[in-house]
Amino acid sequence: MKFYDVIICGGGAAGFFSAINLAERNSNLKIAILERGKNVLEKVRISGGGRCNVMHSCFDPRELVHYYPRGEKELRGPFTMFGPTETQQWFEARGVLLKTEPDGRMFPTTDSSQTIISCFLRLSEQLGIDVLCSCSVQEIKNSGAWTLSTTQGNFQCDQLVIASGSSPKMWDLLQQLGHAIIPTVPSLFTFNIKDERIAELPGVSCLATVAVTGTKLTASGPLLITHWGMSGPAILKLSAWGARILAEKNYRFQIRVNWLHEKTTDQTLEMLQKMKADNSKKIISKSSGILPSRLWESLVSAAKIPHDKRWADISRVELNALAVELTAGSFTVDGKSTFKDEFVTAGGIDLKEVNFKTMESKLFQNLFFAGEVLNIDAITGGFNFQNAWTTGYLASMGITEKNVTTTD
Numbered sequence: 001m002k003f004y005d006v007i008i009c010g011g012g013a014a015g016f017f018s019a020i021n022l023a024e025r026n027s028n029l030k031i032a033i034l035e036r037g038k039n040v041l042e043k044v045r046i047s048g049g050g051r052c053n054v055m056h057s058c059f060d061p062r063e064l065v066h067y068y069p070r071g072e073k074e075l076r077g078p079f080t081m082f083g084p085t086e087t088q089q090w091f092e093a094r095g096v097l098l099k100t101e102p103d104g105r106m107f108p109t110t111d112s113s114q115t116i117i118s119c120f121l122r123l124s125e126q127l128g129i130d131v132l133c134s135c136s137v138q139e140i141k142n143s144g145a146w147t148l149s150t151t152q153g154n155f156q157c158d159q160l161v162i163a164s165g166s167s168p169k170m171w172d173l174l175q176q177l178g179h180a181i182i183p184t185v186p187s188l189f190t191f192n193i194k195d196e197r198i199a200e201l202p203g204v205s206c207l208a209t210v211a212v213t214g215t216k217l218t219a220s221g222p223l224l225i226t227h228w229g230m231s232g233p234a235i236l237k238l239s240a241w242g243a244r245i246l247a248e249k250n251y252r253f254q255i256r257v258n259w260l261h262e263k264t265t266d267q268t269l270e271m272l273q274k275m276k277a278d279n280s281k282k283i284i285s286k287s288s289g290i291l292p293s294r295l296w297e298s299l300v301s302a303a304k305i306p307h308d309k310r311w312a313d314i315s316r317v318e319l320n321a322l323a324v325e326l327t328a329g330s331f332t333v334d335g336k337s338t339f340k341d342e343f344v345t346a347g348g349i350d351l352k353e354v355n356f357k358t359m360e361s362k363l364f365q366n367l368f369f370a371g372e373v374l375n376i377d378a379i380t381g382g383f384n385f386q387n388a389w390t391t392g393y394l395a396s397m398g399i400t401e402k403n404v405t406t407t408d
Contacts, residue, residue: 004032004130006399007148007157009137009170011035013044013385014371015163016120017392023127025400031129032157034150036136036167041117043165043343047385048105052113054091055389056382057104059084067383069187069241071376074351075390081357082393084386090393094119103233105382140173142364159399163370163392166345170373174349178363182375184347185247189239191255192335193229197302201225204292207261210234213254213330217242220261225295228337233380239336240379243346251336258327259291259299269323276319280312287311291326299325344384348375358398359391366402368395 006022008015011033019033033040044052058064061079065072088098088106096119097109108115124131132152139149146160164170171181198204208223210230217238224232238255239246246253260268271290279287285307288296301307303321305314349369353362361367370391378384 001147001154001156002032003030004155004157005029005403006031006159006161007146007155008033008161008163009148010163010165010167010371010373011037011040011131011133012163012165012371012388013041014165014373014388014392015161016041016124017389018161018163018368018370018395019129020120020123020127021393021396022399023124023129025396026403027127029403031127032155033124033129033131034135034137034148034155035131035133036164036169038133040131040133041120044116044120045113047113048107050113051107051111052116053105053107053380053382053385054096054098054116055084055087055106055386057084057100057106064383064386067381068376068378068387069243070346071351071374071378071387074354074356075376075387078356078390078394079386082390086393087386087389090389091116091119094123103381137170137173140177142177142367146366159366159368159402161368161370161395161399162349162373163388163395165372166343166348167373171348174373179353179361180350182347182350184345185243186336186338187240187243187344187346187377188236188380189336189338190226190231191229191235191239191333192251192337193331193333195331197298197329197331198225198230201294201298202227204295205232206259206291206295208234209258209261210238211256211258212238212242212246213256215242215245217245223257223259229333230331236380240344240346240377243377246336251333253333255331255333257329257331259295259329260326263327265323265327268327269319272319272323276311276314280310282311283307284309284311284314299329302329344372344377346375346377348373351375355398357394358401359395360398368398370395 061083098106099109135152141147146157148155175181205224209220211218219237221233223234285297285300303325305318359368371388
């Protein structure tokens with residue numbers, strides 16, 4: 001039996017952030033990170049296309065919470081205690097400089113996730129944190145102290161932090177202890193669509209508004225046409241906010257795409273009539289200026305307008321058909337694909353059972369949670385990592401307070 005003061009289950013972003021902040025304030029504590037995989041920080045390594053989207057430049061906690069389909073209410077307090085401002089300061093104080101991209105996403109100035117990984121590994125080594133890989137927890141018992149049975153033997157600790165991410169095994173163990181687990185469904189995913197209107201257009205992108213037919217779900221933002229269907233922020237937002245609804249539909253549903261973002265069909269019809277008056281001698285399919293040319297050509301064709309037809313010859317029926325294609329095109333979604341940069345689930349530890357000032361369990365003393373093991377998820381853009389940093393930091397402070405009180 002190996003004894004530690006604090007054991008952290010999960011060698012990801014939240015686990016390392018908890019451990020490092022805890023060790024920096026409590027040099028007397030013996031701390032271990034147990035990671036079931038062969039390597040730690042794997043999600044950090046591959047996130048943001050290998051660049052690691054550390055956080056987002058939304059610094060107002062009141063605004064920041066709106067990016068979380070689950071956890072919005074609970075994270076208001078935590079973000080005022082340790083939010084994006086404190087996160088940026090934390091990294092920069094430890095030699096990791098961040099830069100902000102036009103869309104608000106923030107990355108290391110090196111454009112490499114290895115910068116974050118190296119920082120965490122260096123600090124954990126300097127602080128004497130034991131990191132054990134290929135160490136999968138099989139059983140958790142509470143008898144005053146916490147006892148863990150793992151694939152590398154038995155461990156005991158006074159305080160336990162669960163930062164295991166989307167681990168079904170860990171959720172099962174926590175459920176056996178008595179914690180409620182909200183069933184999990186995928187949150188960030190792209191839409192599989194086979195449709196001749198977009199079949200030849202992978203790589204084409206524009207600002208669009210997308211709605212799921214028969215629901216109140218709608219999202220706006222850049223939409224990217226891919227080889228398998230549609231992706232981009234607009235689609236990923238829809239997948240996050242609609243995680244449960246779309247799962248219930250078994251990922252088969254209709255969407256309406258407004259390729260002109262906020263323009264209504266009537267406004268678009270007026271615009272097309274003006275374009276007809278101003279461009280009477282020009283060929284319709286070759287003269288848009290409002291959309292990427294290949295997308296415009298495809299939508300003109302979908303409206304059954306011959307590709308060589310001039311504006312002067314277009315009928316009102318054809319104008320109406322084009323206005324509908326541009327603002328309310330219907331597409332059939334048949335399945336989903338995982339968004340490669342972020343694997344996120346909706347579901348996890350029921351938030352009602354957690355004290356969000358300390359991240360301690362309301363059911364068990366000395367049991368803490370951080371990161372995606374909780375029923376918290378966000379849209380893409382660095383927000384899921386912010387949850388890891390914030391909850392990881394608060395867990396470390398919750399444990400620190402307990403140890404100070406005990407010492408006193």
